[in-house]
Amino acid sequence: MKQTDVLVIGGSATGLVAAMTAKSDHPDKQVTVIRKEEKVMIPCGIPYIYGTTESSDNNILPDGGLVGLGVEIIVDEVVSVDAEAKSCQTKAGETITYDKLIIGTGSLPAVPKWLEGTDLDNVFTIPKDKIYLDELQKKIDGLNKIVVVGAGFIGVETSDELNKIGKEVVLVELLPYILGATFDEEFASDAQELLISRGVKVKSNCGIKSITGSGKVSGVTFSDGSSLEADAVILSLGYLPNTTLAKDMGLELNEFDFIKADQYRRTSIPDIFAAGDCAEKTDFATGKLSKIMLASTACTEARIAALSLYELNTYSVFKGTVGIYSTCIGDTAYGVAGLIEKTAVTEGFNIVTGSFTGVNRHPGKIEDAHKETVKLIVSAKSGVILGGEVLGGRCVGQLINAIGIAIQNHMTVHDLIMTQIGTQPLLTASPAGFPLIKAAEIVAKALRK
Amino acid sequence: MKQTDVLVIGGSATGLVAAMTAKSDHPDKQVTVIRKEEKVMIPCGIPYIYGTTESSDNNILPDGGLVGLGVEIIVDEVVSVDAEAKSCQTKAGETITYDKLIIGTGSLPAVPKWLEGTDLDNVFTIPKDKIYLDELQKKIDGLNKIVVVGAGFIGVETSDELNKIGKEVVLVELLPYILGATFDEEFASDAQELLISRGVKVKSNCGIKSITGSGKVSGVTFSDGSSLEADAVILSLGYLPNTTLAKDMGLELNEFDFIKADQYRRTSIPDIFAAGDCAEKTDFATGKLSKIMLASTACTEARIAALSLYELNTYSVFKGTVGIYSTCIGDTAYGVAGLIEKTAVTEGFNIVTGSFTGVNRHPGKIEDAHKETVKLIVSAKSGVILGGEVLGGRCVGQLINAIGIAIQNHMTVHDLIMTQIGTQPLLTASPAGFPLIKAAEIVAKALRK
Numbered sequence: 001m002k003q004t005d006v007l008v009i010g011g012s013a014t015g016l017v018a019a020m021t022a023k024s025d026h027p028d029k030q031v032t033v034i035r036k037e038e039k040v041m042i043p044c045g046i047p048y049i050y051g052t053t054e055s056s057d058n059n060i061l062p063d064g065g066l067v068g069l070g071v072e073i074i075v076d077e078v079v080s081v082d083a084e085a086k087s088c089q090t091k092a093g094e095t096i097t098y099d100k101l102i103i104g105t106g107s108l109p110a111v112p113k114w115l116e117g118t119d120l121d122n123v124f125t126i127p128k129d130k131i132y133l134d135e136l137q138k139k140i141d142g143l144n145k146i147v148v149v150g151a152g153f154i155g156v157e158t159s160d161e162l163n164k165i166g167k168e169v170v171l172v173e174l175l176p177y178i179l180g181a182t183f184d185e186e187f188a189s190d191a192q193e194l195l196i197s198r199g200v201k202v203k204s205n206c207g208i209k210s211i212t213g214s215g216k217v218s219g220v221t222f223s224d225g226s227s228l229e230a231d232a233v234i235l236s237l238g239y240l241p242n243t244t245l246a247k248d249m250g251l252e253l254n255e256f257d258f259i260k261a262d263q264y265r266r267t268s269i270p271d272i273f274a275a276g277d278c279a280e281k282t283d284f285a286t287g288k289l290s291k292i293m294l295a296s297t298a299c300t301e302a303r304i305a306a307l308s309l310y311e312l313n314t315y316s317v318f319k320g321t322v323g324i325y326s327t328c329i330g331d332t333a334y335g336v337a338g339l340i341e342k343t344a345v346t347e348g349f350n351i352v353t354g355s356f357t358g359v360n361r362h363p364g365k366i367e368d369a370h371k372e373t374v375k376l377i378v379s380a381k382s383g384v385i386l387g388g389e390v391l392g393g394r395c396v397g398q399l400i401n402a403i404g405i406a407i408q409n410h411m412t413v414h415d416l417i418m419t420q421i422g423t424q425p426l427l428t429a430s431p432a433g434f435p436l437i438k439a440a441e442i443v444a445k446a447l448r449k
Numbered sequence: 450m451k452q453t454d455v456l457v458i459g460g461s462a463t464g465l466v467a468a469m470t471a472k473s474d475h476p477d478k479q480v481t482v483i484r485k486e487e488k489v490m491i492p493c494g495i496p497y498i499y500g501t502t503e504s505s506d507n508n509i510l511p512d513g514g515l516v517g518l519g520v521e522i523i524v525d526e527v528v529s530v531d532a533e534a535k536s537c538q539t540k541a542g543e544t545i546t547y548d549k550l551i552i553g554t555g556s557l558p559a560v561p562k563w564l565e566g567t568d569l570d571n572v573f574t575i576p577k578d579k580i581y582l583d584e585l586q587k588k589i590d591g592l593n594k595i596v597v598v599g600a601g602f603i604g605v606e607t608s609d610e611l612n613k614i615g616k617e618v619v620l621v622e623l624l625p626y627i628l629g630a631t632f633d634e635e636f637a638s639d640a641q642e643l644l645i646s647r648g649v650k651v652k653s654n655c656g657i658k659s660i661t662g663s664g665k666v667s668g669v670t671f672s673d674g675s676s677l678e679a680d681a682v683i684l685s686l687g688y689l690p691n692t693t694l695a696k697d698m699g700l701e702l703n704e705f706d707f708i709k710a711d712q713y714r715r716t717s718i719p720d721i722f723a724a725g726d727c728a729e730k731t732d733f734a735t736g737k738l739s740k741i742m743l744a745s746t747a748c749t750e751a752r753i754a755a756l757s758l759y760e761l762n763t764y765s766v767f768k769g770t771v772g773i774y775s776t777c778i779g780d781t782a783y784g785v786a787g788l789i790e791k792t793a794v795t796e797g798f799n800i801v802t803g804s805f806t807g808v809n810r811h812p813g814k815i816e817d818a819h820k821e822t823v824k825l826i827v828s829a830k831s832g833v834i835l836g837g838e839v840l841g842g843r844c845v846g847q848l849i850n851a852i853g854i855a856i857q858n859h860m861t862v863h864d865l866i867m868t869q870i871g872t873q874p875l876l877t878a879s880p881a882g883f884p885l886i887k888a889a890e891i892v893a894k895a896l897r898k
Contacts, residue, residue, distance in 0.1 A: 017881050024894060045812050045874045052875070058814045061881070296872045296880035303866055303890070315863035324871030333876055363494050365507045368843075397876025398847035405851050408868055409858040414764035417752055419857055422773030423745045425494045426501070427782055427846025431745035432466050432510070441752075445473060 004032040006309060007088065007098035009078050009245070011035025012043055012128055013295040014104030014276030014302045016061060021306035022102070023069045032072040032098075034090070043128050043295045047157035049137060051164035056130050056137065081249040083269045100271050100309045103246055103259060104302065107239035107277035107293055117211025122232040126154055143231035144168050147220050149208050151178035153327050155236035156195065160329055163200045170201045170228060172220075177204055179334070182325055184341045184375070186355075187334055187389050194329050239293055241278045254280050256291055263317045265305035273309070275301035284320035284408070285339050285386050286347050292323045324404040326397045331370065335400030338387030338407045341377050350380040354413075354442030360393045362423070362430035368393065374403075374435035376413065378443045383412035390435075395427070403436065413447065416440035453481040455758060456537065456547035458527050458694070460484025461492055461577055462744040463553030463725030463751045465510060470755035471551070472518045481521040481547075483539065490577050492744045496606035498586060500613035505579050505586070530698035532718045549720050549758045552695055552708065553751065556688035556726035556742055566660025571681040575603055592680035593617055596669050598657050600627035602776050604685035605644065609778055612649045619650045619677060621657055621669075628783070629653075631774055633790045633824070635804075636783055636838050643778045688742055690727045703729050705740055712766045714754035722758070724750035733769035733857070734788050734835050735796050741772045773853040775846045780819065784849030787836030787856045790826050799829040803862075803891030809842045811872070811879035817842065823852075823884035825862065827892045832861035839884075844876070852885065862896065865889040 006029055008019045015033050023031040045059040053059050066073060077091040081101070088096045109125035111118050122143065124136045140146065144167060148159045151173035159171040175181060177188035178195060196202050207223035211233050221227040241258045243251075252260040252268035258281070259274040261267055267274050274280075276298030281290040300318065307316040326335035344351045354376050361369040372392035378385055388403035390396045406416060417440045423431040455478055457468045464482050472480040494508040502508050515522060526540040530550070537545045558574035560567050571592065573585050589595065593616060597608045600622035608620040624630060626637035627644060645651050656672035660682050670676040690707045692700075701709040701717035707730070708723040710716055716723050723729075725747030730739040749767065756765040775784035793800045803825050810818040821841035827834055837852035839845045855865060866889045872880040 013881055020881075021890070024890075025897075042812055042874070042879065044872060044879075048815075048874050052816070053812060053814055059812050065882075294869075294871075296870050296883075299880040299883075299886075300867060300869050313863070315861070316867060319867070322869045324869055326871050326873040326876050328873065328875040333873075335871060337871065363491055363502060363508050365502055366497075367501070394876055395844040395847045397871065397873055398844045398851060401870050401877075402847060402851040402854050404871060405854050405858070405860075405868060409854075409860065411854075411858065412764070414762070418749060418765060418768070419854060420743075420749050420771045420773055421745050421850050422743075422775050422784060422786065422846065422853060423493060424775040424777065424782075424846055425491070425497050426777040427775050427843055428850075430491065430493075431748040432462055432469075433514075434745075434748075437748075441470070441473075448474075 002094060002096045004072070004096060004098050005029035006031040006100045006102065007096060008033045008102045008104060010104030010106055011037060011040045012061070012104065012106050014106065014298045016066065017299045017302035018102045018104055018275060018306045019071045020065050020069060021303050022309060023071050025307060026310065030072070032074060032096070033066065034074040034076055034078055034096070036075070036077045037130060038075050039130050041128050041130050041133065046126060046128065046133065047154055047161055049133065050161040052161065056133050078245060081245065083249050083272060086271070101273065102305050103272065103274040103278060104276045105242045105245060105278045108242045109235065110238045110240050111235060112237065115208065115210065117213065117217070118235070120211055120213045121216035123211055123217055124232065124234045126158065126234065126236055140232055145229055145231045146234060147172060147228060147230040147232070148234045148236060150236040150238065151202070151204070152181060152236060152238065153179070153325060156191070156329070157327060158234060158236060159200045160195060160198065163198060170203055171195070172206055172208055172222070173202070173204045174207045175204065178202060182336055182340070183334065183389060187391055190391060191329060191334055194332055198330060239277065243278050246274065246278065254289060256289060263319070264308040264312055265301055265318060266308070273305040275305040281321045284322040287320065290321045292321045294323065294325065296324065297321050319408070322404055322407055324400055326400050328394065331393065333392060333394050333396035335390040335396045336388070337400050337404040339377055340387055340389060344377050344386055349386060351386065352378050352380050352443050352446045354378070354439045354446065356435045356438035356442060358429045358433045358435045358438065360395060360429050362425050362433070366425060372429055372435050374439040376439045376443055378413050380447065383414055383444070383447055385411055385413060385416065399436065413440040413443045417444055451543060451545045453521070453545060453547050454478035455480040455549045455551065456545060457482045457551045457553060459553035459555055460486060460489045461510070461553065461555050463555065463747045465515065466748045466751035467551045467553055467724060467755045468520045469514050469518055470752050471758060472520050474756060475759065479521070481523060481545070482515060483523045483525055483527055483545070485524070485526045486579060487524050488579050490579050490582065492577050495575060495577065495582065496603055496610055498582065499610040501610065505582050527694060530694065532698050532721060535720070550722065551754050552721065552723040552727060553725045554691045554694060554727045557691045558684065559687045559689050560684060561686065564657065564659065566662065566666070567684070569660055569662045570665035572660055572666055573681065573683045575607065575683065575685055589681055594678055594680045595619070595683060596621060596677060596679040596681070597683045597685060599685040599687065600651070600653070601630060601685060601687065602628070602774060605640070605778070606776060607683060607685060608649045609644060609647065612647060619652055620644070621655055621671070622651070622653045623656045625654050627651060627653065631785055631789070632783065632838060636840055639840060640778060640783055643781055647779060688726065692727050695723065695727065703738060705738060712768070713757040713761055714750055714767060715757070722754040724754040730770045733771040736769065739770045741770045743772065743774065745773065746770055768857070771853055771856055773849055775849050777843065780842065782841060782843050782845035784839040784845040785837070786849050786853040788826055789836055789838060793826050793835055798835060800835065801827050801829050801892050801895045803827070803888045803895065805884045805887035805891060807878045807882045807884045807887065809844060809878050811874050811882070815874060821878055821884050823888040825888045825892055827862050829896065832863055832893070832896055834860055834862060834865065848885065862889040862892045866893055
């Protein structure tokens with residue numbers, strides 16, 4: 001029997017940040033993290049263990065921050081929670097009672113039930129599980145023809161990495177282009193062309209029908225009637241909230257099985273909070289339920305939950321998921337924040353868009369100069385920036401954050417063209433041709449008409 | 450005799466952006482730029498013509514944007530303006546009448562009157578003048594020992610470049626550290642150490658007393674009594690507004706000789722606007738007169754002036770200079786936005802600061818990972834972010850813009866810790882250890898006490 005003030009279930013991004021924030025804010029409280037994994041993977045780094053970091057051992061979330069603050073880490077699994085008694089049972093037979101509970105159980109890879117052959121050997125998913133991933137990496141070492149199904153960020157990054165270490169990779173995507181769910185066509189098609197030029201075969205506009213083989217994978221058949229030989233299949237078809245435990249303890253789930261959670265990340269049961277992939281989210285722009293799962297958003301939610309444990313603050317409020325993503329293929333990076341054009345239109349927004357392509361250094365003759373394109377998606381009536389997409393060099397990762405901050409401040413394009421920026425020859429585009437400002441100018445000019 | 454609707458005097462960043470914005474916004478109006486230079490230098494690129502771009506010819510502001518829009522370019526110099534008659538006389542003897550006039554005459558290098566020896570051969574300044582700079586570059590080619598006086602951005606970047614092409618460079622600075630006027634000590638000292646490690650000799654805490662030589666430079670004497678041999682001296686002691694023409698035409702100047710200009714960049718005479726280095730600026734935070742000159746701020750002012758020519762818009766208002774700078778020494782970049790700690794204290798702000806050092810990739814084992822430090826300067830009472838300083842890899846150029854946008858939106862640290870960001874292993878720090886958010890957390894925690 002163990003007693004703690006704050007119990008955090010889950011040791012990934014959510015659990016780590018929730019526990020650190022809670023302990024840092026309340027040094028007098030006992031904060032405990034319980035997690036299944038001895039070593040926790042850095043979630044976004046998982047696709048890079050094949051080529052870039054070479055081993056999952058180089059992609060571990062350090063425990064130093066938790067330990068340094070005095071957070072207790074228990075490696076075990078909560079099997080049931082009695083919410084009335086505020087008590088957990090663990091797999092190892094321990095009973096832990098708590099005053100406040102934060103659930104950060106994350107998500108699990110989606111595997112379509114209708115898909116035949118997913119139980120064959122060498123069919124893999126990409127869970128955030130070091131033991132599984134190490135096994136996957138070891139097995140794949142001896143295999144050559146890899147079919148990756150689903151060209152979201154994880155699928156694209158994994159394909160590029162496997163290609164980098166010499167595998168013959170075919171990436172299959174139902175949409176017309178890779179990354180097509182998160183980027184408008186001009187960005188998605190650019191990324192696809194680049195990935196193909198690096199050696200990955202892309203089979204887009206095509207669904208998977210079945211995985212074939214006897215005992216282990218030997219091939220894949222597709223919706224267009226074609227088929228391919230395959231030594232391994234990696235399914236990267238998105239993630240589902242891991243909420244069985246939450247459901248069993250009586251927490252309300254929403255229609256997509258996320259734990260219902262309010263703007264302070266409070267669930268339907270007092271003193272229980274949920275954050276990250278397992279917790280309900282609404283979209284920042286539309287207010288609709290969102291299925292976006294991002295480690296960065298999870299960290300924001302974790303901070304809010306932890307800061308709201310013992311008292312509410314007007315400022316610790318989750319305002320809905322903006323959805324800020326970036327990725328990198330070779331020397332080109334792609335970023336997106338908020339609504340893209342096609343989603344905005346589908347959702348019924350009356351929008352104006354503006355795109356500008358420049359160079360991310362000035363003059364453009366600087367050695368590492370890279371084309372830089374910014375597209376803004378803007379509400380036609382209010383001028384408010386709903387979303388942005390960027391393509392450029394590696395600094396796209398921070399440029400998209402600048403756009404994300406603009407969106408979260410409800411900035412208009414008129415505000416943006418009056419906004420001062422810093423520029424430097426070796427670091428950014430020129431002040432006269434700064435793609436972010438030029439794209440805003442183009443939209444603002446259209447709005448003035 | 451020539452008639453134009455909009456006449457823009459000056460062809461650098463201000464003139465370019467003012468003319469393009471005016472013509473783009475009013476395609477029916479005739480817009481004319483008059484400038485002295487056949488070819489205009491990219492101002493921020495000037496320090497890089499020695500090593501990085503190798504020639505001033507690789508650092509030219511392209512005329513394509515102006516020409517494409519239908520802006521007329523006249524290479525000539527306005528020698529006088531009759532504001533009542535709305536008429537200019539040029540050096541070539543032309544008379545040009547206008548309806549609206551935008552003055553973007555920029556700035557000229559400051560040369561202290563008390564300093565002896567500035568008229569010797571091989572004593573240079575750094576004007577934005579291609580003919581002068583080409584001559585400088587040609588002369589310096591045969592010289593070895595270069596003393597650069599003044600370690601602001603231009604002085605530091607020029608020193609680093611001259612060192613790169615094998616010159617023996619001594620950089621002299623009155624303050625304890627290079628870049629000491631724009632960065633707090635911990636950032637300035639880091640930059641100084643790095644510059645020294647690259648081979649530039651830094652003589653800080655030291656003023657120049659005189660430049661010695663007969664006919665041409667042979668040495669420099671310093672305030673500490675020491676002296677140095679020198680083949681050339683480059684003075685980078687800041688810039689003064691180039692406002693003789695403005696003064697002669699009867700425009701009101703402020704106590705620092707900048708052209709008085711309101712929030713729409715209107716001067717004391719109707720239909721005459723001023724923007725950029727020559728125009729009066731106030732500080733975004735303090736409201737005090739500012740002497741900061743930045744091409745990026747100049748572009749913002751130019752846009753506002755051009756958008757306010759024929760009608761005012763509530764949104765095209767210059768809210769004061771934030772001051773967003775960045776620079777790069779080798780692989781390390783430094784950025785600053787708004788008030789630094791020492792300035793905030795001097796101005797009487799009750800502040801709390803927070804610094805966090807992390808890594809700009811995750812995991813930190815990614816090949817091009819670089820230390821990343823963010824410091825935030827925050828108003829103690831309101832939590833409003835007054836300024837930020839950053840040190841890191843090349844993406845600092847965009848990270849400081851994210852901070853600049855936060856400052857211009859009057860964000861508090863409480864807002865910032867609730868702000869969603871995008872993160873990616875190859876592009877940014879981890880979401881759990883994102884220095885910008887962690888620095889905000891540190892300040893917010895201090896404020897809650």
